[in-house]
Amino acid sequence: MSINFNKYHWFAFYASQQIMPAEIRARSMWNTDIAVWREENGSIHAWKNRCPHRGMRLSYGFIRGSQLVCLYHGWNYEGATAQCSYIPAQPNLKGPKTACVRDFACFEKHGLVWISTVAEAEKEPDFSDFGEAEQTIHFCRSIFVNESPGLVGEILKTSIFIPYGNDLADGAKLKIETSQAEHHQTGANYQAIWQSGRDKKKKTELTCQTEVRNNAILVNHYKDDQGNEGSLIFALLPIDDKKTGVHVLFSGDFSSQSLTSAKRHYAKWAKRMRWSIENRNLQTDSFNPWI
């Protein structure tokens, strides 16, 4: 199944942990500049990043209680309604009805803020197969790739990595001996055999099944021949035609100590992956981030 981006999906917009109470962040989705912000009590909102008064980017404003205050003339907008509630230049005037910011549906799940730009978005992404507890999926990092969302999705479907815990350590020069991928209706299956550059005899075999979920989420179940298994999850964000956000998450059994190093392990891989997508050789069809 190819990755089909359309506006009826929920997209992972921001990592929850990057927006503290009373903070505002902004980035684009489908070329639309969107501000996400938290009230002092932590409630989250996703709004078009433009003040209806004189077009100032709301992300330069500040939060007071449940209100977002625009930096230019201090107009207050109420979190729950996105309606202007106070105009400092005319304290006795009720905010005009038309002074209302465009707001987008949003909710938080698995460490991410999900938003949709249409009211009738499809059902929320389901991660119940990872267990009900929120902590079963760990946020690693978000990276931004200068390539189209469709292409980034296709490449990530069969992208090869070293599972955390495998003793082909980070930084070792690796060579893929064989790799095979087979795309099917709901994702892809692939295998690869790695060879360590230092110790030619040392090999590892990786088997993956990638499943496309809610169109813009790739869930990669992996297993290697050393008994490491788990899932890598890529939640894709279409920034515009030429830029894609990739939120990298993973699941598996980790102690709190190994969790930190697992995050580091996959974060490093993600950076490497971005570099290889942006600098890939268009002639070769198999994708290997270590080439």
Add this chain to the structure above:
Amino acid sequence: MSKIVDPFTLNQWYAVRTENKNGPDRTHRTRLLGVDIICQDDENGQVSIRRLDRTESQDSELPSRKRYGLVWTSLGMPESGIFEMPETEEEGRRHFVWDAVTVKTSGLRAIENFLDLAHFPYVHSGILGEEPLTEVTDYQVERINNEIWVKDCSFHQPKAAAIAEEGIHVNYIYRVPHPFVSILYKTCPLFPEKFDVIALMVLPREEDVCDIYTTASLFDNVNTDVEILHFQQKIFLQDRLILENQVPKLLPLGGRSEVSVRADAASIAYRRWLLDNGLSYGACTG
């Protein structure tokens, strides 16, 4: 030229350089309404100006004037001379001309921001305004001889000028004699019966990029030139942050995409005046 420039915009005088700033070989290059131009000084300090998109035989020579410490030109046929500012000739004033700062927005947005009182307590907090004194009391807007005049504005300012020691109630008069120029007369903290004059002379390089020249004629016998410059720069940088983050960059004249209230009367009058004069350069229809 990337876009047909409307006659109202085309037939104006524009400040394109300060009188005393010059590049190597006594030349100065800049851009006016999307056209590259070059100013060349001769030994006597006379400035000749040419547009670089035409050859000499195609009539590349442009008119050149000196006024208010700036060099002015026009790509069109101005109906009259450069606007007058008789107040600046008053005795005892110190005159300042500050070199251009490039701002990535329409010059019209810059003029509108200059005409706005309501942003003082937020953008220039602690200097030109302060919460909770945010109310903009009613003021008068008039059109006189196809200029906009905004009168009877008053605002409490914690530090109205470099020389101000304490908060004062400041009276403002604005005048817009030109789509890309605005002049402000503002109570002088030293002599409350007199006005300081501050003017914004905008050079629209492109529809969405402008160079802003500022001039001032002030009563201030305490601060050094540098201290006054610093005061001005601080305010300017605060406004620039706003100007470069307004969406869209072009000023909407259609009255549909931005909500206005009574405190915006000056901005509404300015937009309507631009529309009535057929201006479209640097503006959009939203």
